[in-house]
Amino acid sequence: MTAMSSFLPVGAPVDAHPAPRPQRSTVLAGRHVDIVAFDPKLHARDLYELSHGDDRERLWAYLGAAPYPDFATFLAAYEAAAGREDPLMFAIRDRATGRAVGHATYMRIDTANRVIEIGNILYTPALMRTQGGTEAMYLMARHVFETLGYRRYEWKCNALNAPSRRAAERYGFTFEGIFRHHMIVKGHNRDTAWFSMLEEEWPQRAVAMEAWLAPENFDADGRQHVSLSVLNAGTLDTPTHSLRRASLGDRPAVEALQRAAFARNRELLGTEPIPLQWEYGQVFRTREVWVLDGPEAGGTSGALAGVLILQPRADDLYIDNIGVAPGAQGRGLGNVLLDAAEMRARALGRRQMRLITGEKLVDNVHWYRRKGFGIEQVRELADRRVVHMLKPLG
Known part of the structure; x- marks a missing residue:
């Protein structure tokens, strides 16, 4: 729970307006x-x-x-x-x-x-x-x-x-x-x-609490399926790397990585990649956001090597996004992030993982298939065709 995170540095300017007092009339x-x-x-x-x-x-x-x-x-x-x-x-x-x-x-x-x-x-x-x-x-x-x-x-x-x-x-x-x-x-x-x-820290704490409180997290006798401590985990450790739970302080670095990582996909798709259409305040408030620090980021201070965005759902773990910084690509970090997603799915008791990728991103589709994902369907959207993929977990 106490893993390193990104917060305002000491002495940083802040909005100095006072907060309102809580009111007795609050319900x-x-x-x-x-x-x-x-x-x-x-x-x-x-x-x-x-x-x-x-x-x-x-x-x-x-x-x-x-x-x-x-x-x-x-x-x-x-x-x-x-x-x-x-x-x-x-x-x-x-x-x-x-x-x-x-x-x-x-x-x-x-x-x-x-x-x-x-x-x-x-x-x-x-x-x-x-x-x-x-x-x-x-x-x-x-x-x-x-x-x-x-x-x-x-x-x-x-x-x-x-x-x-x-x-x-x-x-x-x-x-x-x-x-x-x-x-x-x-x-x-x-x-x-x-x-x-x-x-x-609150947005990611809220994601965990809401997931714990969801009706599907309890059986007919009211016993929890996944504990709040697991949902609130601060680190996600693979055999070679450790991801940490992001805070809102990481938002600028996450957005910068996404812009750099998905710029090439814009050319291949002929339209804006879905991760570049997101409002990231909402992403942090509704999804699990994990980040990978380290020298793989290319030595830039405050930069991230990778981003993993996950959505635990009732019957699966949905992988919203795997992003690797351009300077860190070619070093196997995509494998690390995908392995981390599978470890998270198992920790949460999910028996399958799902994701979508653009049909024109042929290399992505082949890579996910090599990693055990199968194609469920291909859907036509207003501006692209997307491939829905599923990996069962034994």
């Missing part, structure tokens, strides 16, 4: 849960009952408060919390039952620097290890990055809280270190583990 609707402003009258009783069972000591172990002795004490504390603007508390409401099954807050809200933290998270047993639990974190992160425009999203927890640390990494946060003697909580020293997610 984030999901398929399993909704995120709504915490209302003690509506949510306190459910939350108290679900969080004060036999496992209450474990449930509250790393929160700032201890389990409450009775509902009246709990209600008073949560009435006070519900009136604050920072932390701004939201209930996680189960759509099937209408009950509050957890809560989370936006906190340490720094609009000038566009930094915000997700914290004070309480998941009751009704929410733990459910699709709704992951969906809640997805909805809140999406709101932070895509609606409010924050640059940095933070997750902090007691350094001893192993489940919280695992959850942060599963969701795609990057561990940044330990703040020693950071706090005194319930009369005990707390070292704090810090994690972050950046705006450049």
Whole structure:
């Protein structure tokens, strides 16, 4: 998860406009849960009952408060919390039952620097290890990055809280270190583990979360087919090379490679190659984007040797694009990228791979056939004929 990526260098100019504050009126609707402003009258009783069972000591172990002795004490504390603007508390409401099954807050809200933290998270047993639990974190992160425009999203927890640390990494946060003697909580020293997610990273994190949450990722009993940790992988290792998951910071280099790599195809096709028609902001937000660094790029600082763009679908892995920098061609990197795609397909449990290529790109068609792809069909588009190809995986 912590593989090298491309971000704004220290001291680089940025858009300095402030972000808006999250609003109490916000409602984030999901398929399993909704995120709504915490209302003690509506949510306190459910939350108290679900969080004060036999496992209450474990449930509250790393929160700032201890389990409450009775509902009246709990209600008073949560009435006070519900009136604050920072932390701004939201209930996680189960759509099937209408009950509050957890809560989370936006906190340490720094609009000038566009930094915000997700914290004070309480998941009751009704929410733990459910699709709704992951969906809640997805909805809140999406709101932070895509609606409010924050640059940095933070997750902090007691350094001893192993489940919280695992959850942060599963969701795609990057561990940044330990703040020693950071706090005194319930009369005990707390070292704090810090994690972050950046705006450049969010599009690929969102791709992984949405793939995990997709109905086809679960069997009839609700068991996942592919874990979020696998979907959020930061590296893709072949026997000879290691690809890394791209961030939006790589977008200029990806576009530059594509323009250079597909210039020849424009002449052969007599029309614009499909990868040069894409809006790459949308590509990063809807596809897996993998890049290959290394000296094969020709020694240009910041250049890439290869790009691999993949789309996991319900019954296959679709290879949107394999691109090799002109200066790196003839060194077998196309084979490396295709091998990486097959490894990714197997890791995701897909039994076949598909792709399309232009009918006039005869060398491409022959190369894919040598690699085990067969022709499914040839389709006529408005400006070209394309060959649909399939490779079954044993």
